[in-house]
Amino acid sequence: MRVRDSFNSAVNSLRHGKTRSVLTMLGIVIGIASVIILMSIGQSAQDYILNQVQGVGSNLIFIIPGGTVNGRFQSPAAAQGIVVTSLVQNDVNALSREPSISDVVPLVTGQADAVYGDNDLTVTYQGTTANFFPVRNFTVANGYPFTAQDVAAYNHVAVIGSDLAKTLFGANIDPVGQNIRLKNIMFRVVGVLAPKGTGPGGVNQDDMVLVPITVAQSEMLGITYFNMIFVSANPAYRISFVKSRIESIMEQDHGITNPNKDDFTVETQQDILSLLGNITSVLTLFLAAIASISLVVGGIGIMNIMLVSVTERTREIGLRKAVGATDRDVLQQFLIEAILLTFLGGVIGIALGAVVVTMAWLVLSHVVAAGWTFAFPLSAVLIAVLVSTACGLAFGLYPARQAARKSPIEALRYE
């Protein structure tokens, strides 16, 4: 029997049992749609996160306290609850003298309640220097950023995020010139940041408070070390070169001779992008793997229905064999039916997935996160079609073999 005739017979069989065909396909439709949706949304989330990191600036290098183990990256010591005090003012001074570095910005961070009148909000405050604003592309929309003199003079001044300004002061009070209380210390608001959105690590940058690092270290945290140092590379030098210079300056400064024993970690934007890219890819694949369980369930559903179909059509199989169909002809016909079912299920699943992904994009980009991009990876579509067709082959083979092995005499006698 020609494949084309088998195909036509399969189409006829499916057409004559429309309801059953649709219900049989449902498992595959849901499975494929789930895989498509999760892979697409995962891709969008990955793009979104990476864009956020890229938005920080490509010449930015981060120095994090705590080292790596045998050169392998591990989560920063601070993230594990370990206080590492290795980043100090000497490092900032030494790095500032390096010609391949344009700017060095130390940073300390903590949490406190920001209070104005009866309003208060728990915020993340960051103590930093005046060059933080140009290095991190933070613009002050109202007022001015604090200056190097403010930092040197331990002035109690603060620049606050736009959301925080709205929460504390409402629409009618100009925050600039008002006093807020942080850890029972009064700060005069000198500026309000332009809206910035969510930053790397999912921090809402519009809720933060920036204060002079001198005040934060001595009066709020009581520390002399830094939580992080931002380094802005001189554009005349390659980032990798600047990174290696930072490492050697820091090692020299800290008296470290074995790089494996570094008490700091230097990360470029590229390092972070590749790390985040890896993490989000693994997460996306993990989600897709979970979704693919429903594909297996759908495939078993198809096998089940095909087995019922083989039993119901026993006399048909007997007749076809009596008039000349070989085992291979019968196997081919039933296998094509199963593959056609799963392939159609795959196509419908892709379409359904596309609709849901588009709706998710509309909602997420307008309501949840500006900058959420639409992603519909072709690899997901290709995988979906291949997997669904493979499901047809895998789960259709057993029923098709059962059909092919039927004896024509027994099949013709079947009631």
Add this chain to the structure above:
Amino acid sequence: MTEIEVRDMKKDYVDEDVVTSALRGISFTIDRGDFVSIVGPSGSGKSTLVQILSFLDRPTGGSYRFFGKSIDDMNDRELAHVRNKEMGFVFQSFNLLSRLSVYENVEIPLLYAENVPAGDRKKLVEDAVRSVGLEEKLWSEAGRLSGGQKQRVAIARALVNKPNVIFADEPTGNLDSKSGAQIMGILDDLNKEGHTIILVTHETYTAEFASRIIRIKDGLIESDTPVETPRRSREDFFK
């Protein structure tokens, strides 16, 4: 020309060490163009005999040659090919695919035929359907036809590959006498056109449409006799 040659054919069925002999040594020949009725009571072995003659089963003893070629020398694929090319089947219960049209039902053997171009199928199907007088029902759903019409579709399906021999297993068993007469008339016409007809029946008056009757009893041939004056008219059928 000898079409079918059976020598000492035996068929045993084994079920949990219990051997049942359905055929216990049968011999006969059938020439091309013969109209032979095989008759016998239920359990006599006539159905087993026809299943083997039509290559749906194999004997467990003796020999069976079809156009000189032994069934023992053919594999299952070759048997399927011979069934498709040389044999037509008409069953008591029609065995039509009820949701398919008359056209699609009659076309089925052609789907498995070698050397029949797809373009020739339409004419072959239309010719076969016309020969049983159902051309106006070509695109009707088979399940909606009357019993007599269904059997005529089954005959068209048996004819479409232009086989040498047509096996008709109780073809009138599910029909009223009028429809039965029509079917027997069609089989008689096909025989006159040169097809060998092997008719299995337990009804003596239907068997007498043939020119020869082989009676089977307990797996053996009880008698093999020519019919002096075959019933060849519709009027005869009602007698």
